[in-house]
Amino acid sequence: MGRNLVINGEAMTWVKFGKHIGITNSVPGVSGSQVLFELGLASEEIRVTPKYNHMDLPADDYGRETSPETLWMGAECNVQMTLVHYDPYVLDAIMNESMGGFELGEDPGVLAPIGRPMGANVPMYSSGNHYMSLNILSPVQDMPYRFRTGYLTGPPVEIPLGTSRTLAKLNWRFIPYARPNASGEVYSSGVVLWDRELDRDP
Amino acid sequence: MARNLFINGESMVYVRGPSGDADIGGSSLTQLGLAGDPIQVQLGLRHRDVIVDAWGPEIPMDVQTFLSDVIINMNLVHFDRTILDACLRMSMGGVSTVGLVGRAGRRLGSAVGGPGLAPFTAGNSYIGLIIDSPVAGKVWRFYSTYLTGNPVSFPLGVERSIVAVQFRAIPYTDDPWGASLTHGGTAGTGSLNAKLWDHPATATW
Numbered sequence: 001m002g003r004n005l006v007i008n009g010e011a012m013t014w015v016k017f018g019k020h021i022g023i024t025n026s027v028p029g030v031s032g033s034q035v036l037f038e039l040g041l042a043s044e045e046i047r048v049t050p051k052y053n054h055m056d057l058p059a060d061d062y063g064r065e066t067s068p069e070t071l072w073m074g075a076e077c078n079v080q081m082t083l084v085h086y087d088p089y090v091l092d093a094i095m096n097e098s099m100g101g102f103e104l105g106e107d108p109g110v111l112a113p114i115g116r117p118m119g120a121n122v123p124m125y126s127s128g129n130h131y132m133s134l135n136i137l138s139p140v141q142d143m144p145y146r147f148r149t150g151y152l153t154g155p156p157v158e159i160p161l162g163t164s165r166t167l168a169k170l171n172w173r174f175i176p177y178a179r180p181n182a183s184g185e186v187y188s189s190g191v192v193l194w195d196r197e198l199d200r201d202p
Numbered sequence: 203m204a205r206n207l208f209i210n211g212e213s214m215v216y217v218r219g220p221s222g223d224a225d226i227g228g229s230s231l232t233q234l235g236l237a238g239d240p241i242q243v244q245l246g247l248r249h250r251d252v253i254v255d256a257w258g259p260e261i262p263m264d265v266q267t268f269l270s271d272v273i274i275n276m277n278l279v280h281f282d283r284t285i286l287d288a289c290l291r292m293s294m295g296g297v298s299t300v301g302l303v304g305r306a307g308r309r310l311g312s313a314v315g316g317p318g319l320a321p322f323t324a325g326n327s328y329i330g331l332i333i334d335s336p337v338a339g340k341v342w343r344f345y346s347t348y349l350t351g352n353p354v355s356f357p358l359g360v361e362r363s364i365v366a367v368q369f370r371a372i373p374y375t376d377d378p379w380g381a382s383l384t385h386g387g388t389a390g391t392g393s394l395n396a397k398l399w400d401h402p403a404t405a406t407w
Contacts, residue, residue, distance in 0.1 A: 005252060005264065010392035012379050041378055085378055139390045163307030 009140020011046055013039040013081065016135070016199045020101070020127040021093055036135075036199050039094070040086025043167055046136055048145065049078040050193075077147060077193055079134065079172040084165060091157075091168060094132060098152035101130035119177050124149060131177055135198050147194045150174035211337020213241055215276065216405060217289060218330035220296070221323055225288035229322075231332060231405065234289065235281025238364050241333055242275040243342060269393055272344060272371040273351075274331065279364050286354070286365065289329055293349035296327035310348055311374055318376030321345055322407075328374055334405040341405050345397040346374035373398040 016036050052075045056067035083091070092108045100112025112130075120128040131149040138144040153173035160166055176191040215234040219226030226232045247270045251262035278286070287300040295304015305314060310327045312319045319326040328346035335341050350370035357363050373396035380391035 007266075010379065010390055012390050137390060139392075163305075165307075 007141060008045075008138050008143070010041070010137075012041060012137040013046070013083075014135040014137070014199065015039050015090065015094060016125060016133045017093065017097060018101075018125055018127055018129040018131075021097070037090045037093075038087060039090050039134075040083050042081045043084035044082055046079065046081040048136075049080070051076050051078060074176065074188060075193055076176070077150075077174040078153075079136075079147060079150070079170075079174065081170050081172075083168045083170060086168065091170075094152060094170075095157060097130045097132055098156055101128075118151060119149070119179070121179055123179065124177065133199055134172060134174070137198070144196055144198055145194055146196065146198055147172070147174040148192050149177035209338060210240075210335050210340070212334075213237060214334040214405070215241070215278070215281075216332040216334065217285060218322060218332075218407060219288060219292055220326050220328075223288065223292075223324075225284055226292075226329070227324075229407075231407065232285055233282060234285050235278045237276040238279035239277055242273075243333075244273040244275070246271045246273060269373060270398060271373075272399060274333075274344065274347070274369040274371065275366070276369075277364050277366050279362060281365065286367070289349055289367075290354065292327045292329050293353060296325070311346075311376065318378075320376050321374065326376075329369075330407060331369055331371065332405050332407075339403075341402050342399055343402050343405075343407075344369070344371040344399045347371040371398060 014036055053073040055071045055073045057069040057071055058064070059068050062068050096108050096110075100116045100118065116130075118130045120126075120130070122129045124131060124133065131151060134145075134147045134150060136145040150172050153171055156171055158169040174193060176188060176193045178186050178188065178191045180186050214236060216231035217226050217234050218228070218231055221227050221229075248268040249265050250268055252264040252266060253259060254263045257263045291297050291300050293310075294300075294302070295308040295310070297304050308314050309318075313325055316325065321328060322330065327348070329348060331342075331344040331347045333342040347369040349368065351368045353368055355366040357365075373393060375393075375396045378392070380394055380396075
């Protein structure tokens with residue numbers, strides 16, 4: 001692919017939850033037999049903002065300001081979107097999952113126990129894991145995004161209620177979620193923050 | 203078709219509304235009426251410049267199209283007032299009685315909170331508009347229109363009333379993504395092939 005103008009084209013968003021949402025605790029109004037849900041369309045560009053972290057490795061020979069080496073210290077990613085044509089039940093589920101997940105039978109808006117780990121130390125898409133993956137399609141540019149492990153963060157969502165169309169502003173944070181291996185170690189190497197492979201239904 | 207003088211000839215205006223409407227809800231066309239002078243069809247093509255610094259700030263190196271609407275102005279002189287009232291009702295949110303307003307924020311394509319509805323289904327208030335052309339044979343068929351701007355200017359007096367009417371046509375569709383979801387694929391054509399107008403061989407839907 002050579003250089004060119006980059007135009008993503010229409011961008012549909014999908015989300016995938018842990019199985020407690022899609023199978024045993026289906027989103028109201030949405031078929032409960034699938035794990036991949038259509039969130040909707042934005043009214044303007046979706047903004048993807050990676051945040052890279054580096055740390056200087058100072059040496060006295062270089063003085064206080066300049067470093068002879070820098071350490072890579074990981075990354076996260078922020079995604080902002082203003083939804084105009086979307087599924088409010090899926091949005092409800094996203095909001096609740098971002099609050100630590102909701103218990104079976106609870107109404108939306110109910111807090112999970114404070115301090116609950118979002119991932120619950122289980123693999124992505126497993127029951128009890130409250131991270132969500134976000135898929136942003138790209139049928140024109142053919143460069144879709146899949147963010148693997150995220151949630152709505154502060155301020156997570158603004159929902160204007162009134163007679164005008166409700167443009168819901170969402171602010172996502174995606175992190176490189178990882179679980180300890182069999183030896184109890186957590187390795188950052190190779191953890192996927194985003195890729196261009198879209199989720200599939202199970 | 204070779205070049206020639208183009209004369210549209212007499213232009214009957216037909217409308218079609220949502221299914222179930224008592225005045226314009228049939229599956230066939232309903233006559234709105236005849237204009238006293240030429241009907242004006244103005245295409246509103248939208249474009250936006252793609253500016254690159256290498257070309258400076260004034261002239262684009264490419265231009266993007268951002269769809270189009272159409273404004274149709276006509277001065278009706280021989281028309282059906284009941285049908286004009288029906289067009290006004292549809293354009294005010296699909297109310298049952300002309301002169302009443304609909305709910306603020308109601309979508310013309312569907313009820314508030316409801317899904318987008320296909321044209322001519324009950325609950326979709328857009329009006330199909332046809333300008334017939336028996337002489338030139340170039341019928342204009344607009345799929346989703348409504349009365350807009352100052353939609354109607356209605357002179358009341360002893361002279362014949364020539365009513366100035368302005369329609370706006372948009373490329374409405376009940377699915378802005380452009381295709382049903384195909385999981386794992388990249389289906390979705392957006393606005394591609396959404397219907398704004400066409401030229402059918404005869405004045406039919």
